[in-house]
Amino acid sequence: MTGTPAADGRPHALRADAQRNRARILDAARTAVDEQGTQASLRDIARRAGVGMGTLYRHFPDREALLEELLGQRFDLLAGRAAALEASRSPEDALVEWLGEFTAGAGAYRGLAASMMATLNDESSSLHASCLAMRQAATRLLSNAQDAGHIRSDADGTDLFALVNAVTWIVDQAPSIAARRQHLLSLIVDGLKRQPAAGP
Amino acid sequence: MTGTPAADGRPHALRADAQRNRARILDAARTAVDEQGTQASLRDIARRAGVGMGTLYRHFPDREALLEELLGQRFDLLAGRAAALEASRSPEDALVEWLGEFTAGAGAYRGLAASMMATLNDESSSLHASCLAMRQAATRLLSNAQDAGHIRSDADGTDLFALVNAVTWIVDQAPSIAARRQHLLSLIVDGLKRQPAAGP
DNA sequence: ACCTGAACACCGTTCAAGT
DNA sequence: ACCTGAACACCGTTCAAGT
Numbered sequence: 435m436t437g438t439p440a441a442d443g444r445p446h447a448l449r450a451d452a453q454r455n456r457a458r459i460l461d462a463a464r465t466a467v468d469e470q471g472t473q474a475s476l477r478d479i480a481r482r483a484g485v486g487m488g489t490l491y492r493h494f495p496d497r498e499a500l501l502e503e504l505l506g507q508r509f510d511l512l513a514g515r516a517a518a519l520e521a522s523r524s525p526e527d528a529l530v531e532w533l534g535e536f537t538a539g540a541g542a543y544r545g546l547a548a549s550m551m552a553t554l555n556d557e558s559s560s561l562h563a564s565c566l567a568m569r570q571a572a573t574r575l576l577s578n579a580q581d582a583g584h585i586r587s588d589a590d591g592t593d594l595f596a597l598v599n600a601v602t603w604i605v606d607q608a609p610s611i612a613a614r615r616q617h618l619l620s621l622i623v624d625g626l627k628r629q630p631a632a633g634p
Numbered sequence: 635m636t637g638t639p640a641a642d643g644r645p646h647a648l649r650a651d652a653q654r655n656r657a658r659i660l661d662a663a664r665t666a667v668d669e670q671g672t673q674a675s676l677r678d679i680a681r682r683a684g685v686g687m688g689t690l691y692r693h694f695p696d697r698e699a700l701l702e703e704l705l706g707q708r709f710d711l712l713a714g715r716a717a718a719l720e721a722s723r724s725p726e727d728a729l730v731e732w733l734g735e736f737t738a739g740a741g742a743y744r745g746l747a748a749s750m751m752a753t754l755n756d757e758s759s760s761l762h763a764s765c766l767a768m769r770q771a772a773t774r775l776l777s778n779a780q781d782a783g784h785i786r787s788d789a790d791g792t793d794l795f796a797l798v799n800a801v802t803w804i805v806d807q808a809p810s811i812a813a814r815r816q817h818l819l820s821l822i823v824d825g826l827k828r829q830p831a832a833g834p
Numbered sequence: 835a836c837c838t839g840a841a842c843a844c845c846g847t848t849c850a851a852g853t
Numbered sequence: 854a855c856c857t858g859a860a861c862a863c864c865g866t867t868c869a870a871g872t
């Protein structure tokens with residue numbers, strides 16, 4: 435009975451040709467996003483994959499569904515890193531290190547910051563869930579550092595996400611600024627540190 | 635002899651119809667940018683202006699030439715504000731106030747941040763000159779505040795411009811974040827303030 | 835069940851033909 | 854000198870027709 439229609443009403447597994455097309459589309463998308471950023475032409479992706487436009491749309495109803503496959507992994511990874519750092523480092527180190535990893539990796543995906551912002555308040559976006567989980571992990575790092583007294587208490591997870599995304603964006607606007615990524619990030623992170631109270 | 639071709643080899647004044655078309659295009663562009671941001675459709679602008687595409691291109695060879703007309707005024711105005719604040723306020727107040735005015739006004743032009751970044755290293759851009767002048771004015775405010783000991787000395791004009799543009803960008807990505815403009819800006823500006831040395 | 839590719843409504847940019 | 858609008862090479866999205 436292998437490969438016969440399921441009798442339990444659950445969705446069928448993909449037909450072999452469909453499965454192959456799906457994989458091809460994802461491969462092509464990876465290459466295209468690598469070259470052109472998250473705004474890569476969908477037509478071009480279909481062309482590279484050697485499938486018709488309809489096939490691309492059948493597998494991925496919109497651009498974000500396609501991106502979710504590529505970026506979801508990254509989000510999950512970064513959420514995992516947050517958890518690992520939380521367990522192994524001081525609250526302050528964990529936060530600073532995570533922010534560094536976040537912005538460093540983002541350079542590989544031009545347009546990532548815009549895609550992430552678009553997903554923020556759009557619960558229907560395919561990227562919403564994995565992005566939210568990552569943000570929550572980052573927010574925990576922030577709270578820990580705040581509880582330990584290292585970070586000013588009037589900044590919240592949304593502020594942190596906004597600022598770090600803003601850096602991500604600015605950094606891929608111009609190569610001359612990309613070189614200053616670390617410096618810009620530290621200007622912001624230093625600024626978030628609780629200003630020491632004046633002398634005794 | 636009024637209206638006859640100039641004999642001195644200098645460029646002629648625009649013909650009356652050309653002058654009218656130019657004005658119409660700018661009017662249409664203002665409306666379109668207002669509604670759709672700096673990425674407004676050029677075709678749409680020509681349509682609204684009631685001119686052919688060729689006419690639009692004749693007057694403005696590319697999008698930036700058109701934007702220069704709209705944004706150049708704004709840049710000049712902000713450069714002027716910087717000079718005025720420099721004369722009338724303390725170094726720290728002048729800087730903080732100027733940054734507030736810069737980001738507050740930017741909300742009126744969606745896409746402005748991206749257009750400004752594009753112009754940064756592109757000397758052929760029509761926006762280059764007026765944008766540069768504004769940046770230099772802002773850099774003076776920064777230097778003054780640094781000389782007065784209010785701002786950390788390892789931030790330069792490029793950093794300041796990058797950060798303030800990053801805020802401008804993030805703020806028009808989502809209305810929920812636009813509401814936090816002032817707060818985000820003050821997180822950054824506070825952060826740039828020189829950390830007070832530890833007690834005696 | 836899945837695929838193809840033409841069709842549609844848009845772009846930006848160029849240019850021959852008109853006045 | 855200036856204008857028009859068709860032409861070209863691209864998009865994203867949809868959908869009838871095929872297997």
